[in-house]
Amino acid sequence: MPKSAEPEDGSESNADTFKIRTFYLFWPYLANPIYRSTNLIAPMKRSVRPFVSILVLLALAVTLSCRIAIRRGGIFTFPAELESGRVLIQPPPIPYFNSTLLKFAATDMGEEKAKLEIEQLLEGNFGQGRYKTFATWRRFNHHDIKARNSNGLPVMLRSPKFYRYWLDFRRNLQDWARRKMFQPDIMMDLVRLVKVPIDSHNGLMSSDRKYKSCAVVGNSGILLNSDQGKLIDGHEVVIRLNNARTERFEKYVGSKTSISFVNSNILHLCARREGCFCHPYGGDVPIIMYICQPIHFMDYLMCNSSHKAPLLITDPRFDMLCARIVKYYSVKKFVEETGKPLSEWGSTHDGSMFHYSSGMQAVMLALGVCDRVSIFGFGKSVSAKHHYHTNQKAELKLHDYEAEYAFYNDLVTNPQAIPFISDNFRFPPVVIYQ
Numbered sequence: 001m002p003k004s005a006e007p008e009d010g011s012e013s014n015a016d017t018f019k020i021r022t023f024y025l026f027w028p029y030l031a032n033p034i035y036r037s038t039n040l041i042a043p044m045k046r047s048v049r050p051f052v053s054i055l056v057l058l059a060l061a062v063t064l065s066c067r068i069a070i071r072r073g074g075i076f077t078f079p080a081e082l083e084s085g086r087v088l089i090q091p092p093p094i095p096y097f098n099s100t101l102l103k104f105a106a107t108d109m110g111e112e113k114a115k116l117e118i119e120q121l122l123e124g125n126f127g128q129g130r131y132k133t134f135a136t137w138r139r140f141n142h143h144d145i146k147a148r149n150s151n152g153l154p155v156m157l158r159s160p161k162f163y164r165y166w167l168d169f170r171r172n173l174q175d176w177a178r179r180k181m182f183q184p185d186i187m188m189d190l191v192r193l194v195k196v197p198i199d200s201h202n203g204l205m206s207s208d209r210k211y212k213s214c215a216v217v218g219n220s221g222i223l224l225n226s227d228q229g230k231l232i233d234g235h236e237v238v239i240r241l242n243n244a245r246t247e248r249f250e251k252y253v254g255s256k257t258s259i260s261f262v263n264s265n266i267l268h269l270c271a272r273r274e275g276c277f278c279h280p281y282g283g284d285v286p287i288i289m290y291i292c293q294p295i296h297f298m299d300y301l302m303c304n305s306s307h308k309a310p311l312l313i314t315d316p317r318f319d320m321l322c323a324r325i326v327k328y329y330s331v332k333k334f335v336e337e338t339g340k341p342l343s344e345w346g347s348t349h350d351g352s353m354f355h356y357s358s359g360m361q362a363v364m365l366a367l368g369v370c371d372r373v374s375i376f377g378f379g380k381s382v383s384a385k386h387h388y389h390t391n392q393k394a395e396l397k398l399h400d401y402e403a404e405y406a407f408y409n410d411l412v413t414n415p416q417a418i419p420f421i422s423d424n425f426r427f428p429p430v431v432i433y434q
């Protein structure tokens, strides 16, 4: 059964929208800076704006004369001459954000290490594990590079072709590192950053329009419990994760793929193969990838040129927003469930290695580029396999799936409770299929 809740400001009916928005206007907690203020007029159809503006002014006048937001046993009412009867509205719970948790979630424990690693890479120091990428790259391209890792001598780059890649690599990595910052408004940029290039690849005029409906298909074994293939394929856009295959599972997971969302480890593995083979869904399917290790820019550059469809890297500002949100949920759960101090969170969750899952970021992406979002194959049950398509037993410790489930639940029932995202962002309705 789908768990579903329309957001209260869903644009089904402007009259309803008005009631609720007006109510927000009277809501006494608006003074609370963290409370998500609601843009009263902007999201409405242009044609109704003047009308609504007048209504809003009228309503303001009404409240000013009877400034009592009346509270009765948790039900809020306000008298309005504009309505024939009374408007009874159950307000969303006031989100409460504990500032200590917010601050802790906003700190990236791996930041220093990551900075150092990037610096070293920019200097051409490919230590230990990183060398593997270059070895792979060399075998593939037959270039003459030599890495010294133990004594820290820089790599010798003799091939002009390699040198060109190397310059590109530095430029891309530098640019990426420079843009890595917190920007809560980034959700509103996703159409431009992701949908526009994909549309243009598909020969479509770019517009601000979002996709009408998106299915994000996780890889949980729970997918095998029901035949949702047709339902999934019925969405305008289907987003799949980390190249999970669909053959032989079509009945459960569908067969259409519009966007392949992967982490850069996946591309790194594909990059070893002839022609950067990374297209289980066909060469025309755009790939969106987040960078888990900066060295993977090398794989990206190597593969980008041979890709027909766009190969897009998630904006580092978007990465940072996702990281903060998941960490907040993880930390909150940790202190609530264990009663332990915040400082102990790191040791239970791989501290500096802690990372959101690909699924979480794919859902975030869908929130930004789709009018409706359906989530399939997220969640677990004792009887289900971890992945529908593999026999992997254990979950990775660097993810906190429980925390991410709590986040998805808030998306459905109470998006106001999600921290860090800009107040100006309007969450689309989200449905979780299990």
Ligand SMILES: *[C@@H]1O[C@H](CO)[C@@H](O)[C@H](O)[C@H]1NC(C)=O
Pocket (backbone or CB within 6 Å): 098, 099, 100, 101, 335, 342
């Ligand atoms: C916020 O969370 C911290 C850490 O769990 C806790 O010590 C503190 O009491 C909380 N503050 C409030 C106001 O609840």
Ligand SMILES: *[C@@H]1O[C@H](CO)[C@@H](O)[C@H](O)[C@H]1NC(C)=O
Pocket (backbone or CB within 6 Å): 172, 304, 305
């Ligand atoms: C990746 O490839 C696309 C299409 O060929 C190109 O427009 C883009 O500039 C490339 N990106 C980089 C960083 O080289």
